[in-house]
Amino acid sequence: MHTKVAANALAMKRWLGKAETALGNHSDRLNAINIFPVADGDTGTNLYLTVRAAARSLVLREDQPAPVDVGEVLSMAGQAAMEEARGNSGTLFSVFLCAAAEPLAGHTRLTSTLLSAALNRAQIRAWSALSDPVPGTMLSVMEAAARAAAAVDAGQDGDDSNHALGLALDAAVEAALAAVIHTEEQLDALQSAHVVDAGGVGMLLILDCLRSAVLGEELQSELLDGLHGYDVSDPHIHASMPDDDGVEVMCTISLSPLNAATLRQRLDEIGESVIMSQVGNGPDAEGNYRWRVHVHVPDAGPAVGIIRSLGEPSQISISELSLPRDPDAVNTGGHER
Template identity: 50%
Template sequence: MTPHKLDTSVRAIREWLARSVKSLGNHSDRLNAINVFPVADGDTGSNLYLTARAGHDAISKLESDDIGGFLEVAARASLESARGNSGTLLAVFLSGLSEPWSGHERLTAPLLALGLERAKVRSWSALSEPVEGTMLSVINAISLAAGSTLAHLKTDPDSRAALDAVLTQMSQAAQLAVRGTEAELPSLVKAGVVDAGAVGMLIIIDELCAAIRSESTEFDSYDDFHGYRSQDPHIHLTEETESGVEVMCTVSLDALGAATLRGQLDSMGNSVIMSPVNQLEEDTYRWRVHVHVPDAEPALELIRKHGDPVNISVTDLCTHDG
């Protein structure tokens, strides 16, 4: 059946970001309660919310007809203000999604699939050690669902019916991916919960579908996720927490410098994420850097050998999401 009117303009992207901020805020307590990976410190929901809000705030007064350029502004602001692993990956996802959309005024099924594929590549490559059973599983699932649906369409791929079909399959794939996370990571198996970041990504995808369709978002099915009912205790409180600190900063590097720094940070700590924020020169980008280390100063000293870090944040892992 042909879908009712779909909004594929910048207005829908603006609405999507606003809805995501509101829903992540509403769900943050429950996301925090089941946050056990990679660090059991109960801030995944808060970090996703704060990161999404930074992106939304950046475009609150922005006027544009370019859906990619519009989203890029939000993505860049999110990346500069990202919180934790989860917030950083959300910002990288938005940045990747915006790239193929640049210069377009309307979203189509092929454009959505291109954006999701680019977001998947960006998200997986940003992490030195990507892990299944996380937000990455959801990102991978929606990208594959969009591509597969597009390949088997029997209608005009640029039609609204095609876009609606892709949205339907994306949402279903994301739900299945979230349910699958519980069996993919030992820490989730032990706690008997789904991954908090994966649920957060599902919220964002469900809000994208709803914004384009101009529908309200239904979250009733989320109550079936293990550990996600509002009356459940904060499971992360019973888990061992990782000692050390999370260091985040922005630094300008060429490709060789970025690769060298990534390798050195891998040797020093874990949960290394590096993603370009924007291009300065032909081979030089501003990079957002995230790492978990025993102590902040050696990591910052290492980074300073490669460039001048700005927008630095150092947070104790015992009180902050990984």
């Protein structure tokens, strides 16, 4: 039985702090097996930097009262993560976090039912943020965790006890692990390289950090034992892959719903890995919503031109998809997007 449960707003802050530390410790190994959607060896770095932004947004000034609303805490963290999201994995985690906050708004304590609702909302939003979502990635891990938590909650018949919450968290992490293992069979690139998906492993770590923070238990280090490509310390696996041509373009922009749909369609026509997610909950005075945009394209010029034709972007970043094949350089500097 779980006896140290603390499922409040402070636990959510602890969760993201633990996730920042865990991803910092594992970023090099995650980078090493990052070969999908492009073999650029930066998933660990991108997830770490994005989660770090979320965690640090919750550091309070001395004169600030600690928030008690679980949803408010995660919403603050999610917005900060979205503003500084890096790469596919960081952007999808930001979407996940923002969406998970919504069913928790107004609640001061996490329950099995609320966890189930939050995970389900988060995985649906993450799948829908991508124009062309692919199974065998962190999306599949999010979905598996949500389904497992929902199954446990359904069997508890509305039980809002800490025990029921502990069972749901255990099931979510166990299902996430199974989904990570399954990623290797779902994507040809992973199967050829004999590795599991880097983003999926990162999501597994994040979910185990949630379990640890809420239940007051240690992280389950044995979760990663035996994962293909993860339990070795040889050079970065992505280093043997062909260089990926093109660039990644990211920005934040205010658009009407119609212009947002137009932007997605036009970026789909010229690029891949298109992710668009709303930043914030409501429109401005002109009816525009803020969006975080991510796309891989052969050349930045046309993509930036399309974006600028529809609005005035901010926080534009353009990064080469191909990287120097020096593991030490990746480990120390990362490929910050």
